Amino acid sequence: MHRNISILLLFTLLSQWLFTTPVLAQTTTPTAATSISSVSNVSDQSIAFKEYELPLTDYTLANGLRVILAEDHSAPVVAVDTWFRVGGADDPPQRSGFAHLFEHMMFEGSAHVANGQWDKLLEAIGASN
Numbered sequence: 001m002h003r004n005i006s007i008l009l010l011f012t013l014l015s016q017w018l019f020t021t022p023v024l025a026q027t028t029t030p031t032a033a034t035s036i037s038s039v040s041n042v043s044d045q046s047i048a049f050k051e052y053e054l055p056l057t058d059y060t061l062a063n064g065l066r067v068i069l070a071e072d073h074s075a076p077v078v079a080v081d082t083w084f085r086v087g088g089a090d091d092p093p094q095r096s097g098f099a100h101l102f103e104h105m106m107f108e109g110s111a112h113v114a115n116g117q118w119d120k121l122l123e124a125i126g127a128s129n
Contacts, residue, residue, distance in 0.1 A: 057069040109115030
């Protein structure tokens, strides 16, 4: 999980730098129409934002599932993210590649889900893979 957070943080910082660099490199000279000095009744005010804290509840169910709950009742929506601690970083020593193999096997279908139906089942209920 820490690796996923590190990758997400790195991606976020890189994309912010990448997409703001051209804007920062531009040089513009304000015209009379856009110059602040030409606007009357300008007051020096700052916008105060209410400090917001999102409380987290972290607990483990009897079956070992770790749940991190962040409740925010400011909007009538629900979002669910599911993370699995599986992948190359979690493969046991001398058995690298098993998580990747199982991932591909899942999309090949099973006795309960036909080949190619996994994404269709998720999309039918408004989810995505």
